[in-house]
Amino acid sequence: MSKPRSGGLRSQLPELAILITLVAAPIVLPHLGFSVDLLTRVLNWGLFGLGFDILFGLAGLLSFGQAAFYGVGGFVTAYLLVSGALTSVWLALVAGTIAAGAFGLVVGWLAVRRIGIYFTMITLAFGQMAYFIENSPLSHYTGGENGIPGVPVPVLGFGAHAIRVSAGWPMYVLFALIFFGAYVLARRIVRSPVGAILLAIKENTARVAMLGHNVPAYKLTAFVIAALYAGLAGGLLGSFQSYMPPDAFSLETSGQLVVQTIVGGANTLIGPLVGAAVWLWLRDNLQLIPGLTTLWKLVLGIAFIVLVVGLRRGICGEIIHWWTERQMLGARRAAEAVTEAIEANGTAAKPSRTHDAALPLPSPATRDSAIALEACALARHYGGLKAVDGVSFKVRCGSIHAVIGPNGAGKSTLFKMLLDEVSPTSGHVLLFGSQVTGYGVSRAAQFGIAKSNQLNQLFPNLPVRKNLRIAALARQRGPLRIDILRTADSLPEVEAQIDAIMALLDLTARADTPAHILAYGEKRRLEIGMALATSPKVLLLDEPLAGMSPSERAATCALIRDIAQTCTILIVEHDLDAIFGLAERITVLYEGRLLADGSADEIRGNQQVQNAYLGGLHAHEPA
Numbered sequence: 119m120s121k122p123r124s125g126g127l128r129s130q131l132p133e134l135a136i137l138i139t140l141v142a143a144p145i146v147l148p149h150l151g152f153s154v155d156l157l158t159r160v161l162n163w164g165l166f167g168l169g170f171d172i173l174f175g176l177a178g179l180l181s182f183g184q185a186a187f188y189g190v191g192g193f194v195t196a197y198l199l200v201s202g203a204l205t206s207v208w209l210a211l212v213a214g215t216i217a218a219g220a221f222g223l224v225v226g227w228l229a230v231r232r233i234g235i236y237f238t239m240i241t242l243a244f245g246q247m248a249y250f251i252e253n254s255p256l257s258h259y260t261g262g263e264n265g266i267p268g269v270p271v272p273v274l275g276f277g278a279h280a281i282r283v284s285a286g287w288p289m290y291v292l293f294a295l296i297f298f299g300a301y302v303l304a305r306r307i308v309r310s311p312v313g314a315i316l317l318a319i320k321e322n323t324a325r326v327a328m329l330g331h332n333v334p335a336y337k338l339t340a341f342v343i344a345a346l347y348a349g350l351a352g353g354l355l356g357s358f359q360s361y362m363p364p365d366a367f368s369l370e371t372s373g374q375l376v377v378q379t380i381v382g383g384a385n386t387l388i389g390p391l392v393g394a395a396v397w398l399w400l401r402d403n404l405q406l407i408p409g410l411t412t413l414w415k416l417v418l419g420i421a422f423i424v425l426v427v428g429l430r431r432g433i434c435g436e437i438i439h440w441w442t443e444r445q446m447l448g449a450r451r452a453a454e455a456v457t458e459a460i461e462a463n464g465t466a467a468k469p470s471r472t473h474d475a476a477l478p479l480p481s482p483a484t485r486d487s488a489i490a491l492e493a494c495a496l497a498r499h500y501g502g503l504k505a506v507d508g509v510s511f512k513v514r515c516g517s518i519h520a521v522i523g524p525n526g527a528g529k530s531t532l533f534k535m536l537l538d539e540v541s542p543t544s545g546h547v548l549l550f551g552s553q554v555t556g557y558g559v560s561r562a563a564q565f566g567i568a569k570s571n572q573l574n575q576l577f578p579n580l581p582v583r584k585n586l587r588i589a590a591l592a593r594q595r596g597p598l599r600i601d602i603l604r605t606a607d608s609l610p611e612v613e614a615q616i617d618a619i620m621a622l623l624d625l626t627a628r629a630d631t632p633a634h635i636l637a638y639g640e641k642r643r644l645e646i647g648m649a650l651a652t653s654p655k656v657l658l659l660d661e662p663l664a665g666m667s668p669s670e671r672a673a674t675c676a677l678i679r680d681i682a683q684t685c686t687i688l689i690v691e692h693d694l695d696a697i698f699g700l701a702e703r704i705t706v707l708y709e710g711r712l713l714a715d716g717s718a719d720e721i722r723g724n725q726q727v728q729n730a731y732l733g734g735l736h737a738h739e740p741a
């Protein structure tokens with residue numbers, strides 16, 4: 119059994135670097151024009167940005183409405199304290215943070231159902247609505263345009279020993295401690311299975327769903343995490359300034375957060391803090407330059423355009439990229455050389471597995487008469503085009519069953535319906551007698567149907583091991599688990615399964631190679647491996663041999679036979695020689711309809727099939 123791979127002092131280096139920076143900043147940065155007030159403000163933006171970076175940098179969800187949560191946290195905290203409902207600043211901060219998280223849950227629930235620009239537009243609209251509500255219907259509580267003055271500072275200790283955290287360095291120390299704790303938590307989230315899945319969602323959302331993860335729920339988790347961070351930062355802002363300003367809710371606040379994160383470097387966690395330091399320092403110091411008067415905003419804008427154009431990954435992003443490139447350059451060149459050699463020599467896949475090396479599947483398929491999968495009158499119409507038209511067939515448990523037909527016969531559409539990737543116009547699918555249709559693709563994967571796609575659907579920037587881990591985590595943890603405090607590679611069963619699948623696919627030596635560097639045949643094997651890593655009961659293979667050399671085809675056929683020892687296989691393939699060698703039963707589609715269904719011998723001898731599809735290709739062979 120493989121050991122957990124994370125841990126050790128090396129993995130804690132970022133935390134150590136942050137700690138040193140927070141201690142050194144008050145010593146070094148005042149010489150560069152950073153006042154204590156400015157440093158504390160930067161930490162507040164950095165805290166706000168930690169959550170946003172999980173949402174935007176990690177999960178790829180661009181929100182322009184984060185000010186709504188910053189404002190909710192700030193105003194709830196300030197109101198509870200100023201109205202006398204709570205006397206403890208700490209309790210008020212907790213209440214403000216929870217209120218922001220709850221609001222995030224509501225907004226996120228609506229927003230995560232949309233993708234791309236539509237997601238961003240929804241967050242923008244909610245941000246503007248929150249600004250209006252704060253200024254108008256709720257102005258009695260929020261002070262409207264005046265904000266809430268007189269917000270008390272936090273107190274440490276009780277009774278006679280209580281110490282007020284006054285403005286200046288004590289407030290800096292408090293903010294630095296809170297920022298550090300929040301950073302440690304954010305790093306744990308990034309390194310957890312949840313973080314790994316969020317990153318995969320940014321890489322290839324459709325594949326994450328196809329592997330069995332509940333994508334909207336994970337996006338919502340990221341949204342709520344970002345709202346909680348925003349709420350805490352908003353709450354602290356009022357205490358720090360003794361005043362909760364109305365512009366906490368403004369669009370400018372949301373926009374500033376986005377700009378700071380991009381300038382500092384998205385998906386680095388520390389980027390928003392660095393971006394805020396640059397932004398606020400420039401803003402404060404440009405205004406002091408004699409003669410610049412109101413032009414300072416123009417100069418600030420130009421400075422940021424130069425930064426964004428010059429440093430595409432942001433300040434921290436470029437530094438981290440340069441460092442990792444330097445570290446990985448040798449390994450990457452070696453990996454590329456292997457790929458070139460494979461492409462040039464046509465080195466075949468040589469699956470190293472033997473029949474006695476058991477696949478890590480939960481319940482080996484039994485060769486009995488039970489029906490594993492049944493398509494019941496499946497139809498899919500696109501306008502007037504009947505891509506699939508009332509197709510029914512049964513796949514026996516433990517068999518290799520093929521679906522063949524000429525181009526455009528409806529095979530891929532049929533496969534997509536079996537997995538509920540595409541909803542049928544009519545008909546349904548049964549898996550071991552239970553209906554699969556209507557639950558969506560991720561539930562179908564959780565029921566036990568996996569698909570290797572005709573066109574590779576990998577996570578191109580993730581190494582082979584991490585690609586397989588995203589798949590294996592789906593079966594191990596179910597559609598959703600918020601296990602943010604464990605590391606993604608700390609599940610021994612998952613790691614053992616990944617090792618076994620890499621050995622099976624002859625990819626062990628490529629474990630740390632990013633998927634986009636692999637040779638074509640290796641990518642195809644990884645595509646199959648991802649489906650296999652979900653431990654399916656029924657494995658759908660959509661043209662697994664497409665584009666392979668003859669030796670790779672032979673090796674992949676042997677691999678498919680091996681896999682069939684432990685799960686039912688349904689395969690679509692144009693290589694008929696391979697299909698007649700592999701499949702026990704064959705279903706033939708023609709123009710969306712079922713033309714024939716029978717044993718390989720029956721199909722080979724079927725005159726209708728020969729006329730319509732095979733064109734006499736096998737006519738010379740005995741039936």
Ligand SMILES: Nc1ncnc2c1ncn2[C@@H]1O[C@H](COP(=O)(O)OP(=O)(O)OP(=O)(O)O)[C@@H](O)[C@H]1O
Nearest residue numbers: 500503504505523524525526527528529530531532
């Ligand atoms: N999303 C879609 N919108 C409109 N038409 C579609 C869509 N998807 C498939 N079709 C059409 O449905 C028919 C069946 O397509 P499908 O891809 O299922 O065939 P196939 O048998 O898999 O073909 P091939 O062997 O070339 O992959 C084709 O005419 C195709 O153009």
